[in-house]
Amino acid sequence: MAVASFFPSFTLIGDAGYQSLKLKNLFDAKSTTWAYSGDVSIPVFQGGSLIGNLRAQEAEQIRAALFYQKSVLTAVSEAETYLKQYKEDSKRVKDLLLTQERYRNLNILTEERYQKGLVSKLDYIRSKIELIQSDEELLQSETSSLLSLIMLYKALGGGWHCCQP
Structure with missing residues (x-):
């Protein structure tokens, strides 16, 4: 215009x-x-207002393009951040699953040894506490991983559809 x-x-x-x-x-x-x-x-004597208006409109167009570019770069940055976080959280969950399995095996062995009288009740209780702590740490890590996945979906523009009967 x-x-x-x-x-x-x-x-x-x-x-x-x-x-x-x-x-x-x-x-x-x-x-x-x-x-x-x-x-x-016929626009004859406008005192430079037409040229000023044209330059203002061009500057507005450049501003809109830069704003769009910034929005796209921000979205890509967020997606990369959450993807990296999800990948790290998933690796941590896998490591904690192995750790939990080891504590579970240790607890089974400690319980058998306690029943045979080879270890004290205190050692058996410590083994149970370590297993429970590893379960809790695994649960927290899984929660963090799922939250990272949700944020990744959101950053990628995933839709939020509610399941209605």
Whole structure:
């Protein structure tokens, strides 16, 4: 529109109808009225406002393009961050699963040794506590991994659809 304001503009107006002082003569041939008009507007002496407006519109277009570029880069950055976080959390979950399995085996062995009287009850309780702590750490890590996955879906623009019956 800023470029279009440099060129002349043309306006054509037309009007037609009926006009009468008496209602019975309203639709007679003598009662018809019509008018037409035209207008030409040529931007000659604008004092640089057209050029200023054009430059302002170009600057606004550049600002919008830069804002879009920033939005895209931010989205890509967030997606990369959450993808990396999810990958790290998933690796930690796998490591903790192995650790938990080792504590579970240790607990089974300690329980067997306790039942045979080879270890004290305190050692057996410590083994149980270590197993419970590894379970808790695994649960926290799995929660963190799932939250990272959710944030990754969100960063990628994933839709949130609710399951309704």
